[in-house]
Amino acid sequence: WDEGVIYELGAPGRRGVVPPQSWAPQSGDSLFPQSLRRERDADLPELAEYEVRRHFTHLSQQTMGMMGISLFGTCTMKHNPTVNEQITARSEVAAVHPRQDPSTYQGLLGIVHSLEDELRNLSGMDAFSFQPGGGADAAYLHAVVTRAYHASRGELAQRTHIVTTAQAHPCNPATAKAAGFEVITLPIEEDGYPSVEALKAAIGPNTAALMLNNPDDMGIYNPHIKEFIDAVHEVGGLAFYDNANFNGVMTRLRARDLGFDACMYMLHKTFGVPKGGNGPSVGAYGCSDELAPFLPGPRIVKNGDVYDLIEPEHSVGRVREFLGNVQQLVKAYSWTRAMGTDGLREASDLxxxxxxxxxxxxxxxxxxxxxxxxxxxxxxxxxxxxxxxxxxxxxxxxxxxxxxxxxxxxxxxxxxxxxxxxxxxxxxxxxxxxxxxxxxxxxxxxxxxxxxxxxxxxxxxxxxxxxxxxQIDGSGLDNPDTWAVTWAAYRRKHGNG
Amino acid sequence: WDEGVIYELGAPGRRGVVPPQSWAPQSGDSLFPQSLRRERDADLPELAEYEVRRHFTHLSQQTMGMMGISLFGTCTMKHNPTVNEQITARSEVAAVHPRQDPSTYQGLLGIVHSLEDELRNLSGMDAFSFQPGGGADAAYLHAVVTRAYHASRGELAQRTHIVTTAQAHPCNPATAKAAGFEVITLPIEEDGYPSVEALKAAIGPNTAALMLNNPDDMGIYNPHIKEFIDAVHEVGGLAFYDNANFNGVMTRLRARDLGFDACMYMLHKTFGVPKGGNGPSVGAYGCSDELAPFLPGPRIVKNGDVYDLIEPEHSVGRVREFLGNVQQLVKAYSWTRAMGTDGLREASDLxxxxxxxxxxxxxxxxxxxxxxxxxxxxxxxxxxxxxxxxxxxxxxxxxxxxxxxxxxxxxxxxxxxxxxxxxxxxxxxxxxxxxxxxxxxxxxxxxxxxxxxxxxxxxxxxxxxxxxxxQIDGSGLDNPDTWAVTWAAYRRKHGNG
Amino acid sequence: MSQSHPYMANSAEGSRQALLDGIGIADAEELFAQIPADHRADDKVQPVPGIKSEFELRRLIEGRLRGGVSTDSHISFLGGGYWKHHIPALCDEITARPEISTSVWGTPSSDHGRNQAWFEFASELGALLDLEFVGLPVYSWGCAAGHALRMAARMTQRSVVVLPDNIDRERRLVIETYAGYRELGGSLEIREVAMDPESGTVSLPALQEALGDDVAAVYLETPNSWGVIEHDVARIIEAAHAVGADAIVGVDPISLGGLASPAAFGADIIVGSIQPLGIHLNAGGGVGGFIATRDEERYARQFPTLQVSIAPTTREGERAFGMTLFGQSSYGARELGNDWTGNSVYLWAVRAAIYLALLGPAGMRELSETVAANARRTAELIAAVPGVSVRYGDRIFKEFIVDFSGTGRTVAEINAALLDRGILGGHDLTGSHDGLDQCALYCVTEAISEDDVRQLISALEEVVPA
Amino acid sequence: MSQSHPYMANSAEGSRQALLDGIGIADAEELFAQIPADHRADDKVQPVPGIKSEFELRRLIEGRLRGGVSTDSHISFLGGGYWKHHIPALCDEITARPEISTSVWGTPSSDHGRNQAWFEFASELGALLDLEFVGLPVYSWGCAAGHALRMAARMTQRSVVVLPDNIDRERRLVIETYAGYRELGGSLEIREVAMDPESGTVSLPALQEALGDDVAAVYLETPNSWGVIEHDVARIIEAAHAVGADAIVGVDPISLGGLASPAAFGADIIVGSIQPLGIHLNAGGGVGGFIATRDEERYARQFPTLQVSIAPTTREGERAFGMTLFGQSSYGARELGNDWTGNSVYLWAVRAAIYLALLGPAGMRELSETVAANARRTAELIAAVPGVSVRYGDRIFKEFIVDFSGTGRTVAEINAALLDRGILGGHDLTGSHDGLDQCALYCVTEAISEDDVRQLISALEEVVPA
CATH class of the missing domain: 3.90.1150.10 (Aspartate Aminotransferase, domain 1)
Incomplete structure (x- = not known):
């Protein structure tokens, strides 16, 4: 199909979905003060319902998605079972309001809690937060927890540096920086990982944390990782394991057993949750008992048979609102149960x-x-x-x-x-x-x-x-005179196309 | 994609969906007598779940469906609203067993009953059966009702002929024949419809029924239709209106008011139900009070506030099992309510x-x-x-x-x-x-x-x-040495492809 | 300016006007000139307002449905030819795609993918049946049986068809309709064979008595309408063949994961329901029937259905899918064709194709075994409830007759009591056949858990007087 | 031979063996040689059996969910930034297609369609906002506000941000996280402005007092967290601009069908939630935030997000969609980029694109009016319940504060009683701000019917002592 931009389709007066009329006797004019009313309707497209359906169906058909063969490295292409989409389309998931009383959606809370249990089993960590909306957000949460942890000990003013490696995902240095830390990046040596010496030279009393992944996305495992962790602990820093490449080591390595204080799994990557182009996703952040009081609220706790929501004692607050992408947690739990630990082990093998x-x-x-x-x-x-x-x-x-x-x-x-x-x-x-x-x-x-x-x-x-x-001609993409991220900008800069 | 036949995909041992294991202690061997057991597993494809998903997704992408511009005449391409698919996917429709007590699914029965009310309003008929699985099946039902009607009057042995026209859909003569009648086909005259004279020459004491549509699918309306009906009634026959082309006359013509004894609407065509390639569909069969006692059971009746299922007094029995394609009836009802009679009128205009x-x-x-x-x-x-x-x-x-x-x-x-x-x-x-x-x-x-x-x-x-x-080379399609409607036949006749 | 309707692009004022202008008229009413004034019924139609808002529409319909009982909300032991099996999620996903769900009839090239899916349906079902000629589906099992009997009558030029007397009433009524009236041409005469009450299978002596050189076909079912597996399929088929009749067998395809296809014993035509192959019950709207035979011209030429065959294209080495034997269908030959065809349930063929591809050879075997094992065990547990007995429990596949006549309670009473406990009891067989008053047909599939059965047993123990 | 797993093609024995043979090893364990033995934790993982059967898996998960209360099963007046609006069916259908739902990151050519959908999201949302530069969505409204404040700080090289003191707690906590700690670099200082308790809007005198040449940005919301429409947006923005600060406004996009965009009054950055645009609540998992500005380089260069721009291709006259300003993102520049980006909620962008295309200009206007009219009327009806009052009811859009302090019942008690009657009462504001004890925030949208409100009123009349 030669599919136009949606603004080129349809015709004036067409309607796709008509909202219900109000049952209230009030007329439109008195609802909004004159000075605040829109002068004219928003410049949105006007299409009949089938036109919208056909258009987006065509767009989907113009998307290879992962319906070809996608061996997209670092993203661990997984089967995303349709059954999980069906389950999470149920109103007991999709239509739950985050402000409902916890007593009204115990089943859903219980599933999230069980997922936490599974991840504790796999990581050895003591507690998890699912609030981060992706791996980068989990890295950010680590920086945020690190901040609160050192602040609680009165050391934050001193511990202003986070150490990472050239092979760490860009989100690690970027989130550390966004949280206010200075970033030190260790170079990769000829073995494919940084040297213990370089690390030791980089750390000291100003070290807040180490953030890295292992194996990295060259498929190389740093066999000295325990020395890294020990060294960082020795100077009073925290060690964070970006477990983005967990797929190769599932059931074989546990972050906590290696000595890490915190770790992160990408549930949209390693745990069978579809990526949706680029989320909604979940960076599951796990940590030790020592860091758990700093986790964001709300956290699900089980009191007897009842699941409740609490604020951790020294909570950092929030990295985003509420419990995170709950529907994705249900999918991850379902996937994890379908696989079992044997399945996870086999997946690593394969x-x-x-x-x-x-x-x-x-x-x-x-x-x-x-x-x-x-x-x-x-x-x-x-x-x-x-x-x-x-x-x-x-x-x-x-x-x-x-x-x-x-x-x-x-x-x-x-x-x-x-x-x-x-x-x-x-x-x-x-x-x-x-x-x-x-x-x-x-x-x-x-x-x-x-x-x-x-x-x-x-x-x-x-x-x-x-x-x-x-092939796209990207030469004008960074030029303010030519870029156009909206149709209005495109028409203004390039005429009517 | 160059998508192979599914037998060419996958590999031995792969599994798409694994059925649950039995919880019963019994072993497989004792379940079926040795003499009746399969000797070896059925020759089905073996694919992992994502392989099946990708395959059929590709097949759907290799189907234009109606996602281009389909002006497929006589089939009245309609918008098939997604909301109706969502509604009928609910367990209150999809998971209802036809043998449940009517008291357990009153809502669903009520909707079907309301649909009947709407169709009565549009046709002037007194009763409808939704049992026929398509327009042809409704034509068959008419032949079957005609049989029972004349038999009940002791005239069946005499009334062995059904009259139709060259422009009637093939299902009319074919179903009349399948029900045991001889078929007389009126030719089309130069006005585009058969002449009253030709009709009168064709009918007589052996006439069981007239079956035709109007307007036909050349877009021509027979203005003498009332004379046709009167003439058939005069000789004691029944007049059946194949309303397949209702779209052009919705709210303007009513079958009963024209004098017809029975009529048929294609709910998958005129009433917004998707065609699914070729059904499930519904031929809604409407008739007069005189014919209603011959309708197939079960019929939905309303007693006070309660919907019940009954067998009509002189029921012909069944043309297929149970109530018909109930989920499609819900879609048709929803579509009809969305349109309203004003919408239907506007649709005819347009x-x-x-x-x-x-x-x-x-x-x-x-x-x-x-x-x-x-x-x-x-x-x-x-x-x-x-x-x-x-x-x-x-x-x-x-x-x-x-x-x-x-x-x-x-x-x-x-x-x-x-x-x-x-x-x-x-x-x-x-x-x-x-x-x-x-x-x-x-x-x-x-x-x-x-x-x-x-x-x-x-x-x-x-x-x-x-x-x-x-372009397909269809030269071998009717040749027993070359046709192959299954993969096994194809391999046998043509080698491994 | 009136609000346009989301379902009609040209109901937008400007679009409608453009059409009027294009034609050069002022009012669409002018276009209805063909219809004589006295044919018009405009005033007789009661106005019903349209609901343009999707939300309001949805609330209306869902509001009416709300609270309905289903085999999802309740534990269901209903069966009788309509079975609650697990529906793989992928069956829903693929058939919901509008390319498939709203498709009509393109060319072999433009609808290639869907036609291939139909071919795969026939191929997979044929593999399960061990038959190589499979028509695209007809409306239901009953319709398939009706057509198959008529095929046999046309082939043999005979008019008597022999049927067991226990065929489920709904299906039996369809067959009778297809048999027709003796006053008219081409009708079939139904001759009944009694069941053997001891075994729950067709009585062989009675069958022998019914057979003669006027018999076009013998129709039997296995598992039959009482849930019993016919143990003498081979002998029955042999007997039919001996008088020159065709043997038609109705099957539950799920059973063929473990049981041999009747084709292995010489069945000529196999029919049955595709409903269990990934299709929702839909209150009876989930059915579809199939007709399959050996790939022999004698049979193929009698099919009333459409079917797609693999065929080459004009491009070297390429395959497409086209209609075979279209000319013998009613589309091709009107009243001279075989019975008739038309819109049927081809979307269900796509579901079944996906289902069988997902289950595969091992899955179908395992499923069949799980179903049979669950059913056997449930039958045992029910039989242990005081006053309740089970018939033919050692010869069943997934359904079985439970006899409540010793309890002093009617099936209707028991089912009402079970419903109060969240259970849909078995189908009441009272009045369906001699000796079945206060009996019910219970169905157990892989979708019934041990806990479901435990709940049933507790409920029965409460409901049935000790 | 162990049964293969449906999720893993090569778990089939033959496929696994073929890989082993291809590599020339006997056991996959050999491939883990990089990991030192003392790093292995194999024994520490508690075995959990896998559930290969889709049916069993489904029964397990759905069994746990069964019986949960939701805004579908109950009438819900919950809001507070997460709103129950009607979700058009098409939003579900399109985003369920695996081409979209499971897609990752192709080339501009291979994922052309999805990229176009993202572009259309930005275009449509931009049209509603009257702004021409819209980033692809961030995790949530709170995150969008946090990023926007940091953008302003970078542009102005100042560090104070001015916030009203009534921002919803969840969002406020996110903003505080983004503001950072003063011990570290780049942190923001939050300066609060009190609300005017009379009007429920920002106190202008208090704002003036808070402003100074250290202020990077003023952030306000309209409708604000108490549901009140800010009537002096223009003056607030003017005041911010007067001290050289950027004006950032948080909006509910649904309100912009009827209300002018704050861009019309000079807002520099607009942020808000895309959740109401066709996205299910998902217990809080349905949120997404947006950041939009005028298409000016000063602003564009500060975006932390990705965005797609129309661009030509090498084929004459053809258009494609590519990333613009990728180099300033954390993907392109690591710690030198603007904050960070990563997997976000782009699937929701597709939903919003469909939603806005379906509603169109008239639909958004009508929706906005319906919501406001329903909310106003509900507020009136609630206020008529003895002992109950409503605040700022004439200045609201879809949410409003209901004061139960005169009833002698706590909001918690009232909500518990409402729950028993099938109603989810408003969000308890007790403790959230001075003067709000035993107040609740009620939300009314187009999805609340007159009958729903009637049920609420009856319930309140029962629950509240006369």
Whole structure:
């Protein structure tokens, strides 16, 4: 379909959904003071209901979503069972008001509480908050808890630094900074992780916390992680485990047992909750008994058979309103129950099997190299590769190759977070869901595209060719004279399109 | 996507949905006598759940459905509101067992009863049965009621003929025949309908019933319809109104007031119920007080405030089990309430407006002619056209043009039922839903394709070019050596594909 | 300016006016000129106001439905050909997509995906039945049986059909309708065979007596309408064949995960319900019937249904799906076709295709075993309630007859008492057949838990006088 | 052979073995070699059995939920920033499609449709706000307010933010978190302005007193947390601008169908909740916040969010949608970016886009009027109950304060009694602000019918001593 922007569709006077009329005798004019009334109706589109349906149905059809083969690294593509969508569409979830008395939705609260139990089992932590609306928000919560913790001990003015690593997700330094801390970023050494020495040089009495993930998204595990934690504890800092890559180590590692004070799971990633394009999601934040009193309220506690909501004693307040994305918690709980601990263990097995299977085949492709090739041990649930040699040979970048692969029904792959330590990176993550045939096809398409690029670089450089629209020309995206994030701005800057 | 047949997907041992284990202590072996057990598991596909989801999602994406512009004549494309799907997904509809005591689902029975009230209002009939599973089934029910009616008067052995017209839907003669009647088909005269004389010549003491529609699907209304009915009544026959084309006359004509003994509405067509590809649908069969005792059971009656199920006194029994497609009745009721009688009237207006608007533009296209061009009055909700001249000019058939139009996002149009009175027919029906812009686009595409065919007939003859698959080669479809309606037959006859 | 209606794009004032202007008229009323004035009934229609607000509409309809009892709100032991099985969520998701749910009739290319789904339905169901020719579904099991009997009559040019006398009343009435009236052409004569009250299966001696060279077909069901698995399917089919009759068997497809298809014993036509394959009960609106045979021309040429066949396209190596034998349908041949077809329940075919793909070979076997084991065990537990007995409990699949006649309570009384306790008791068989007064047909599937049964037993113990 | 798991394709024995063979190892355990043995915690995890059966899983979860009270099962007058509005069915249908619901992050070409939907969200919301630069949503209204205040602080290089003292507690706590601790860098100092108890709006004299050249921003809400429409928005904004501060206004987008956008009075940043735009309450999981400004570089450069802009493609005349100003986000700049972003609630943006497209200009106006009229009338009726009074009832939009202090009953008691009668009473404001003990915030939308209100009034008349 050549689907117009919704403002180009419909006609004046069309109606999609008509609101109910008021049953009150009052007339419209007296409702709002004249000075505050809208002068004219908002400039919204006017479409009949079927036009809206057709339009958004077309838009969905113009979205590959994950209905191709999506090995999107660091995001751990999972099966998102439809049954969980059906369950959470029930009014006992969807229509609950957050201000209802806890006695009126005990079942829902109980499920969230049970999810906390499961995560405690998996992490060894003592308490969880599900308030953060995503992984970044959980990292922010850690910075916020860190602030409150040190403040409670009168040390905050002194502890102004948070240490992270170049391979940590950008949200870790960014949220630390947003919470007011200075950020120290440890470089990655030749083993693929920072050195204990560099850490020790970076920490001291001003250290508030360490924030990192492990394994990182190159699939490399830092075997000295306990030394890291010990060192940070020694200088009085807190250690936070960004468990974004939990998929490779489920049931094998527990954050608390490694010594971490706090950790984070992405329920939309590791626990089968759909990503919805970019949320609603949940960063489940777990912590030790020592930090639990600082968690945001409301927290669900079980008194006898009754679930209640309380404010923790030294609560940091809120990072967002209420209990978080409760419907996603139900989905995560359901997924966790469907998997069981055996299933989680098997999922880790299969993730590593699939990744190492891919690695074997990808490394056989000319032009593909691996990050930190000196690292001999098998990678965890993903491996970061580089097309550096291929780029040198053909002039084609990893973005070119990615674009061309979508022409074959392969969802875009993940490149890497900033900073790009590995040049021309790509990071497929096979996970436990995708079948061996999917992996084989993915590999075959990559091999095909690489060959195509050698024969006909222009074909790949100008890709995609089979998508709804051609390659975007992004040259004006950061230019205030050309960017247009709304239709009104577009019409003003570019005419009527 | 190049989507394989489901048997080509998956791998041994994969599971999509696992049934619950039995809680009973019994072992599998003792459940079924050895002689009756399956020797090996049925040859079904083996896929993980996401594979099934992706497969059928792809299949749906390879279906234009009515998400393009579908002016499918005689089927009256309607908006099928999502709200009705949500309502009927509720357990108070979806999970009701037909053998529950009527006292347990009064709400649902009441809605069906209210729908009957609405249809009585629109038709003037005295009673309705919703048991027929479609329009053809309602025609069958009429033949069955006719049988019982004449039998009850001891005249059945004599009344063995049912009269219909060449323009009646094939289901009328076919169901009459299946019920045991001989069929007499009246030809269409030059006015576009059969003559009163021809009718009178065809009827007599052996006449059981007349079955026809009006307006027919050329958009022509038979102004002598009352004479038809009177003549049939005079010889002791029953007159049945196939109201499949009710859309053009809603609130303007009532079947009973014209003199008909019975009529039929297609709720999946005229009353906003989705067609689902080809049902579940409902042929609502209405009749006079005289025929009501012959209706199939169970019928819903209201006793005071209570809805109950009864068997009519001289019931014909059943044309299918129970109350019919109840969930579709709820949708039809909801749609009818949303429209109101004013809305229905407006829908008729708009259907005729849209059809006559199209006619004006289509008749301006070279190569397009109208059925029965001598008929000067405006057509009803559809008009049958012919490409006869175009075919003579280019050698391209109406099927070729239809195929090519799909390349532009226009759903296939309707040709005509058997027999093709009009050569190279096509019958768009604009209805009340589609916007003027949709109609303009439809017309523009047709004009474009006709021109294309003049310039490059091969391009049109070999269409479609932008669909998932090319033109089917149907030469082997009726050959027992090549047809294959199952994968097993296909593999046996054609190897492994 | 009146408010436009969300269901009608051109009800917007400007759009309507543009159409009027395009035609060159002032009022749509002019377009109704074909209808003579004395045909018009405008004044007779009572005005009913439309409800344009989705919210108000929803409140109205849902308000009426609210509080209704269902097999979700209550523990249900109702069956009798309409069964509460688990519906996989994916069946709902896919069939709710408008590309599928609102589709009509495109070309083989433009509706390729949906046609493929229909083909997959036939393929999977055929695999379960061990048959290679499967029509697209008809309205119901009863309709499938009716059509199949007529197919046999056309093939054999005979008019007697032999039926067991215990077929469920709803289905039996449909078959009678399809059999027609002897005053008219093409009617069938129904000859009944008694059941053996000892075994709950067809009486073989009685069958032999009913057979003759006027018999077009023998129809039997397994599991039959009393829930009993016919143990002599092979012999019954043999007997039919011996007189030149076709053998038609009605089955519950769920049973075929564990039981051999009657095709293995020579059945010529298999019919049954697709309702248990992922379709909601819908108060009876969830049914659909199937007709399947061997892929032999003799049978294929008699199908009244449509069916899609794989076929090549004009592009090398590509496959599409097209109608086979369309010409023998009523669409193709009007009254000269086989019976008739029309809008049916093809959306249910898509549900069944998804269902069978999800369950797969192992799933269907396990399901069948779970159902049978649950039903057997429930029958045992019910039989242990004082005064209550179960018939043929060792030969059942998922339904069984519970005899309450020894309790001094009617089934109606018991069911009313069970309803008060949140339970929908079994279907009352009183009056349906000799010897079944105060008996009920209980149905137990995988969706009945041990706790559900425990609740039933406690309730029965309360309700039935000790 | 163990049964494979439906969620994991390669858990099928053959597939798993093929991977092992492909790698050339015998046991997946070998692949965990990177983890030192003393890091392993295998034994510490308590085994929990998996539930492979969809049916059993569903029964477990739904069984726990069963019987829960909700705003569907009960008549609800709860509000306070989380509002029960009608959700059009299409919002559910489209966002349930897996292409949308399970999507992640493709290229501008491969996820074109979804990106367009995001653009349409920003366009439509911008139209309602009369602003041309709208970020993709953040977690909640509180988060949006927090980010907006920090934007203002960065732009003005000042650190004091002025807030009314009646902001709902949940949102206020979020803002405080975002304000930070004075011991650390970049923190904001919150300066409170008292409400005028007479009008229920911000006290202008108090505001003047709070303003100075250290003020980065004034934040106000209209309708405010007591449901009152601020009548002096223009003057408040003017006052803020007079000291060089930015004016940030929090709004309920539903109100903007009838009320002018604060942008018309010079507001610099508008924030608010997208929850009322077609998103289910989800026990608080249905929220999302927005940040919008004029399309000026000064503001655009401070957004912490992602946003999509229309852009050309390499094909003449074609449009695509790409990220604008990605480099200033935390994805692009880590700790040097504006605050941070990450997974947010973009699926809700799609819902809101559908919602606003369905309602359209007339629908939003009518909705806004219906809500206000219903709320006003309900307030009048409640005020007529003896002993009960309503505050600021003539200046409200959809929420209002009901004062029960004259009844001798606590709000808690009254709400418990209402609950018994199927009603969720208003949010208890006791302790939230001076003078609000035994007051409750009642919310009335288009989803409250006259009959609902009648039930409330009868219930109150029963519950409140005469």
């Amino acid at each position: 993730s590593l099997l699939a990744n190492n299977y891919m690695e074997k085949h990808l490394m056989a492709l000319k032009g593909v190299t691996m990050s930190f090739p000196g690292k001999a041990l098998p990678r965890m649930e993903m491996t970061r590769y580089s097309l550096e040699e291929y780029t040198a040979e053909t002039g084609l970048s990893t973005v070119d190759v990615q674009n061309r692969m979508t022409d074959f029904g392969i969802d875009a792959y993940w490149l890497a977070h900033e900073p790009w330590i590995v040049p021309e990176p790509f990071t497929p993550e096979a996970g436990e869901m995708w079948s061996k045939e999917d992996l084989d096809e993915w590999i075959a398409v990559l091999a095909h595209v690489l060959e195509e690029g050698r024969r006909d670089p222009e074909l790949v450089r100008t890709a995609p060719h089979n998508q709804v629209v051609a | 259907s005729l407006l849209a059809n006559n608007y199209m006619e004006k533009h289509l008749m301006a296209l070279k190569g397009v002619t109208m059925s029965f061009p001598g008929k000067a009055l405006p057509r009803m909700e559809m008009t049958r056209y012919s490409l006869e001249e175009y075919t003579a000019e280019t050698g391209l058939s109406t099927v070729d043009v239809q195929n090519r139009m799909t390349d532009f996002g226009i759903d296939a149009y309707w040709l005509a039922h058997e027999p093709w009175i009009v050569p190279e027919p096509f019958t768009p029906e604009a209805g009340e839903m589609w916007s003027k812009e949709d109609l303009d686009e439809w017309i523009a595409v047709l004009a474009h394709v006709l021109e294309e065919g003049r310039r490059d007939p091969e391009l049109v003859r070999t269409a479609p070019h932008n669909q998932v698959v090319a």
